[in-house]
Amino acid sequence: MNYTLICMLCGLYAVLARDKEQKGKYSVPVLNVETQQLVLNASDSLLLSCRGRWEVAWLFPSGLASDQVQVEEFRCGRTKRQYCSRVTVSHSQAQHTGRYRCQYRHRPIRHASVYVYVADSQQPFAVGPGRSPDVLWMKERQPLVIPCRVTHPSVVTTLVKFPNQRMKPDHVNILWDSKQGFTIRTPTLNCTGFYFCQSIIDAVTHNSHNYYVHRTVTEIKQVSLNSSGSVRALKGERLVLNCTATAALNTRVNITWDYPKKNKNIGSISKTLVRHPTHLLFYSILSLPRLQRSDRGLYTCQVCSGDNSKQANVSVTVYDRPFIRLKPRHGLVMEATAGEKSYKITPKLKAFPVPQVVWLKDGKDAAKQCSRYRMENSSLVIRDVAEEDAGKYTVLVRIQEHGLCQNLTFTLKVKVSPQIGEKAASLQDPGSVPRGSRRSLHCTSHGVPPPHIQWRWHPCSSNGLPAAPQA
Numbered sequence: 001m002n003y004t005l006i007c008m009l010c011g012l013y014a015v016l017a018r019d020k021e022q023k024g025k026y027s028v029p030v031l032n033v034e035t036q037q038l039v040l041n042a043s044d045s046l047l048l049s050c051r052g053r054w055e056v057a058w059l060f061p062s063g064l065a066s067d068q069v070q071v072e073e074f075r076c077g078r079t080k081r082q083y084c085s086r087v088t089v090s091h092s093q094a095q096h097t098g099r100y101r102c103q104y105r106h107r108p109i110r111h112a113s114v115y116v117y118v119a120d121s122q123q124p125f126a127v128g129p130g131r132s133p134d135v136l137w138m139k140e141r142q143p144l145v146i147p148c149r150v151t152h153p154s155v156v157t158t159l160v161k162f163p164n165q166r167m168k169p170d171h172v173n174i175l176w177d178s179k180q181g182f183t184i185r186t187p188t189l190n191c192t193g194f195y196f197c198q199s200i201i202d203a204v205t206h207n208s209h210n211y212y213v214h215r216t217v218t219e220i221k222q223v224s225l226n227s228s229g230s231v232r233a234l235k236g237e238r239l240v241l242n243c244t245a246t247a248a249l250n251t252r253v254n255i256t257w258d259y260p261k262k263n264k265n266i267g268s269i270s271k272t273l274v275r276h277p278t279h280l281l282f283y284s285i286l287s288l289p290r291l292q293r294s295d296r297g298l299y300t301c302q303v304c305s306g307d308n309s310k311q312a313n314v315s316v317t318v319y320d321r322p323f324i325r326l327k328p329r330h331g332l333v334m335e336a337t338a339g340e341k342s343y344k345i346t347p348k349l350k351a352f353p354v355p356q357v358v359w360l361k362d363g364k365d366a367a368k369q370c371s372r373y374r375m376e377n378s379s380l381v382i383r384d385v386a387e388e389d390a391g392k393y394t395v396l397v398r399i400q401e402h403g404l405c406q407n408l409t410f411t412l413k414v415k416v417s418p419q420i421g422e423k424a425a426s427l428q429d430p431g432s433v434p435r436g437s438r439r440s441l442h443c444t445s446h447g448v449p450p451p452h453i454q455w456r457w458h459p460c461s462s463n464g465l466p467a468a469p470q471a
């Protein structure tokens with residue numbers, strides 16, 4: 001009886017213990033090595049195993065080819081409820097140096113890792129010299145890493161900038177980490193160029209791969225669309241917009257379009273890059289095959305590079321059909337005054353597509369009749385208005401390709417202020433006239449509208465000179 005109770009308690013304890021183990025342990029997978037790093041000799045074998053509560057997966061250094069590694073997976077633990085994975089690299093090489101990471105397949109953020117150095121005195125750099133240099137993009141004020149990792153933690157290296165500038169770690173701006181390479185903390189413009197790392201082992205000089213450091217530039221000089229202001233088009237027509245971004249050399253840009261039907265995936269975009277000795281030109285061409293009324297709106301071309309951005313926009317109007325709307329602005333009868341510097345006849349005109357406009361004066365081409373007549377957009381401008389400018393002015397508006405035509409005729413009156421002809425012809429003093437005789441006086445006058453003529457008499461003063469007028 002007592003014996004059974006103890007056994008029951010034991011069993012209960014075992015169950016509780018297992019649950020505890022299940023909950024707390026293996027929240028991350030566990031590796032069979034407890035150190036942060038391992039140092040192997042080249043051609044040693046590397047054996048790693050990983051255990052976890054769920055299925056695990058590995059991430060290996062990029063220098064380890066998949067046929068150089070063997071992975072075995074199996075269930076493990078007392079009740080085979082755990083997942084184990086064993087990795088074997090039977091003949092390790094310098095380029096296998098790097099981080100080996102074991103992670104849960106469904107939650108890669110839960111992981112364990114170890115950094116493995118595969119020491120090789122013939123090959124101190126994990127990435128051997130290659131033909132073409134790696135391109136590194138440098139951003140100002142952001143650390144620049146020259147990734148010449150080494151195969152043993154105590155390898156001593158020097159950073160060399162072509163042709164022969166040698167830099168040693170100074171713990172301030174130039175840092176060394178055997179797992180990463182060199183870091184230049186705050187690179188400046190003069191940091192662009194060719195670099196490699198150098199290590200001297202047993203009096204033999206070893207050079208790393210070459211790195212070409214470029215400066216990342218994010219300078220957008222200008223963005224423009226090939227139609228400024230607004231675009232007008234007819235329904236069914238094709239719309240093509242050309243966005244041009246001018247940027248400093250070495251700049252990379254992203255060009256995005258925003259327009260009414262963007263979300264419906266209507267419209268195709270093509271891109272080109274043209275290099276000039278002093279700048280780059282990026283083109284992005286948006287085309288919509290058949291315009292609908294619903295395509296009207298704002299079209300924006302947004303150009304981004306790093307933190308910089310610039311945009312250009314254009315508003316697009318779509319008309320159902322071609323049209324001409326022609327109306328007088330203030331009535332059909334107009335009045336100008338002779339001697340005015342200029343007079344403008346401006347009808348109200350709206351039309352699409354752009355119409356031809358012709359002005360007639362009394363039925364004949366106005367511009368051909370008089371050099372003082374000039375067209376300004378759809379208006380007619382008369383310079384130095386004269387009496388003979390009075391007449392009928394007709395504006396003809398035509399869109400030939402669509403067979404549309406309208407006209408409007410204005411009547412222009414020109415006021416002329418009255419002139420006395422005799423005054424211009426330096427009228428002779430009529431002189432003295434014998435008392436009782438008959439004498440007629442003439443006054444010729446012209447004006448538009450015709451002037452009224454009124455005569456007034458002024459008695460002479462005693463000295464024979466005219467006195468102040470008297471009505």
Ligand SMILES: *[C@@H]1O[C@H](CO)[C@@H](O)[C@H](O)[C@H]1NC(C)=O
Pocket residue numbers: 039040041044
């Ligand atoms: C690697 O080789 C060196 C001698 O070449 C030896 O001293 C060292 O113990 C070896 N290391 C390992 C981990 O086998």
Ligand SMILES: *[C@@H]1O[C@H](CO)[C@@H](O)[C@H](O)[C@H]1NC(C)=O
Pocket residue numbers: 161165188190191
């Ligand atoms: C860049 O110039 C600064 C100051 O002139 C100098 O200290 C630094 O070593 C230069 N760096 C390189 C990579 O030439």
Ligand SMILES: *[C@@H]1O[C@H](CO)[C@@H](O)[C@H](O)[C@H]1NC(C)=O
Pocket residue numbers: 226242244272283285
């Ligand atoms: C439109 O883009 C092309 C590049 O495909 C370019 O050559 C051309 O000059 C651009 N046209 C205009 C008017 O901007």
Ligand SMILES: *[C@@H]1O[C@H](CO)[C@@H](O)[C@H](O)[C@H]1NC(C)=O
Pocket residue numbers: 226227231240241242285
């Ligand atoms: C813009 O440029 C494209 C391509 O170069 C051209 O097809 C289109 O007609 C141009 N659009 C305008 C409004 O000039």
Ligand SMILES: *[C@@H]1O[C@H](CO)[C@@H](O)[C@H](O)[C@H]1NC(C)=O
Pocket residue numbers: 252253254304305306
């Ligand atoms: C362009 O956009 C992509 C993703 O939207 C981003 O990863 C990339 O850094 C951008 N490039 C530049 C030059 O801004």
Ligand SMILES: *[C@@H]1O[C@H](CO)[C@@H](O)[C@H](O)[C@H]1NC(C)=O
Pocket residue numbers: 298300311312313
């Ligand atoms: C369109 O571009 C102009 C300048 O070209 C800018 O002032 C305006 O804010 C832009 N409109 C929109 C909606 O982005």
Ligand SMILES: *[C@@H]1O[C@H](CO)[C@@H](O)[C@H](O)[C@H]1NC(C)=O
Pocket residue numbers: 376377
């Ligand atoms: C002609 O019309 C355009 C826009 O319709 C306007 O910008 C331009 O100033 C006009 N030209 C003259 C000389 O009035």
Ligand SMILES: *[C@@H]1O[C@H](CO)[C@@H](O)[C@H](O)[C@H]1NC(C)=O
Pocket residue numbers: 394396406407408
């Ligand atoms: C002006 O329009 C009318 C119809 O509205 C037409 O009968 C007349 O011929 C047109 N005049 C000219 C000069 O085209």
